[in-house]
Amino acid sequence: MGLAEGTSTLAPAQIRKTATVTVGLLMGVWVIDYVDRVMMAVALPFIGEEFALTKTEQGWLITAFSLVYLLCQVPGGILADKFGARRQLMVSLLLWSVFTALTGIAWGLASLLVIRALFGVGQGLFPGASFKAIAERTTPAVRATAAGAMLASNQLGAGVAPLIVAPLILALGWRHTFWVTAAAGVAIGVLLWKLLPKALPAHLNGSDVVQDKGTGLGAVMRSPSVWKFAALFCTTNMLGYGLITWVPSYLLEERGISLINTGVMSAIPGLVACATVFLGGWLFDHFFHDRVRLYVIPLLLVTAVLLVLMLMADSAVGFTVYQTLAMGVAGLSSMGILGMPVRALPPAVIGSGMGVVNVGGQVAGVLAPVLMGFLVDKFSYTAAFGLLIATTVLGALIALIVPQRPEQFSLGTKELA
Template sequence: MGLAETTPTLPPAQVRRTAAVTVGLLMGVWVIDYIDRVMMAVALPFIGAEFSLTKTEQGWLITVFSIVYLLCQVPGGILADRYGARRQLLVSLLLWSVFTALTGLAWGLVSLLVIRALFGVGQGLFPGASFKAMAERTTPESRGRAAGSMLAANQLGAGAAPLIVAPLILVLGWKHTFWVTAVAGVVIGFLLWKMLPPPLPARLNGSDHTDRHAVPLSHVLRSASVWKFAALFCATNMLGYGMMTWVPSYLLEERGISLIDTGIMSAIPSLVMCASTFAGGWLFDRYFHDRARLYVIPLLLVTAALLVLMLRAETAIGFTVYQTLALTVAGLSTMGILGMPFRALPPAVIGSGMGVVNVGGQVAGVLAPVLMGALVDRFSYTAAFGLLIATTVLGALIAVIVPQRPEQFTLGTKETE
């Protein structure tokens, strides 16, 4: 008997419910993930003042996390492919919640660097497991929209963080704020463990078409397509990490905005980007899934132009308006950048494959905070934000060479263009 004959048929309603519950839970975890990341950027001015840190040293608090997070991407994906996603999701969330809490106990730069590095281990195990969990619980036809929803939660978390964290810092202080958010991570971890549905049958999620041993990891690592998308994600993710890290400090120090107003003005662009990322997943799936370049390149060039206008703005409100417009357009491009590899990779290696792609994105997390901090120390915030314009244009150039259709995306040594 074949697999289709021995596997019971699930009602369509149950298939849809499995996908919906999975996406909802993963969105919740991604929101907590980004709140825990972004709160460090909101707290940086206060941490810097307490420990007398330069802007470059403050940038290293973000970068050390990003280095470790980057190094954990491929191992995390391999572990998820080999042992499954559910247990790894829980372990990852509990680990990073512990180190979020420990951040509030730090006594200086060295202790902060060590704790944030260990925090990077906890969060670095999560992305590969989340992509694996979604691939196992969605059908190929719905996977682009599901991924768009999950990735939109990143921006929801990034937007919610300043609104939540800024008032907490004013009321509780920055140390106690880290403890409060750690508790929220433990709660969402418990819900994930109890509520995550079992995977769909292989013939529904597409994994019956790929033998686990037919696509070795070495083929993933040698795939030019995978590394092209990693490079594209690196260039375009500089914008997100740069804005997330330095806009709060810029508004506080250069524009003289209060902490609460800074939280609100930092939140607006990310919340709008959340909606545009979701919309981008729908647009990409419906109209551009085989024309990624036509979709991504114009959006990135428009984003760069809006960033130029942002730098030329004379008021804090003008800066925020153009920043919001730029991140809105950038959000539309997200699924064109990540949707193709996520949709085209075989489910058996989607954890490790997306881990490689995410390595590129996290190289940006390593570079953007410390490079921009150094540019602020040596020149100005204008020079620092100018770096983001250059990397966005670079992303548009890299998009010229990425595969546009799934049949161009291969895992062997010979690939079509």
């Protein structure tokens, strides 16, 4: 009998197909997700010029989204756990496509702030639902690899966005560019609705792990392990948000690179990181699922060294080479940071659990754009990028206290016999 009939016994090929199709569809949505986010960074110099915005005000356009996105993580995870992934994925995608389109009709800073905040609501419902979809449609043994593939598309989106957005802005203007990407979001949403497979049976995806009395969301919120990984994700995610937001402006303004060349140079690090995030999930599943500190700490320290070399580079090419290496190594570490909670949390609470972890990551999204914008206004781009070195080293220190193995991940759960 087939998956659509809800049987409890599936052939290995069917299990693999379910995981593959799910990951492929979610990768497509995450790519659109990140194109929609990164395009604001590419458009910032033009938006700033049109509305006479300071760098700090431009940073607030990113932070307004990030703050609301952060606040929606836990509610989004709770809703995904309660109602399932499929419907919420669609609602999220359609909402953010609407507000992407509305960005193109903004008339000033205030309207942009409101629209980007509402855009954050649409996108904020998505991560918890996507992790829920992965948990329901994969086995625990390959879950970090699947999540790594899905999250690698973040970097793919970040990489291809400048290549797509820069020519579109030159050809159509920044306003029309937002309308084009909104239409792409609607199209991928239709595909997701039609093609997303049904969930695997409970004994295959781990849903037969049940919560002890008195646990659930409360246990997630009280778990020290969840909050340790949230703190770790916060410090390390400063790097991604900081570079995505400010490297395009830096290359245009400080290095005198053309918009098209800026798009190409901004794309390269993201594309490399896409491959390393995927590789990181595979390495974690196969070799480091019970040695997360040994995996994460050296990679973060190497990343910090590469960022120092990036700041010391005397050319735009040298800057991009070291940025690419830094983001590549950081990409490897990311699935040690996210792979442990993805592997350890039961599917019944993975939406809310990963929502809490992602809150930490999105605190970085709130802080990095505006703090770095402030540092550029008051000091220099060197000071702004220096902040990222400090937060990466802090992440390595926090990694010293995270649990090493899934069984150390406290949540108060037990398996059914």
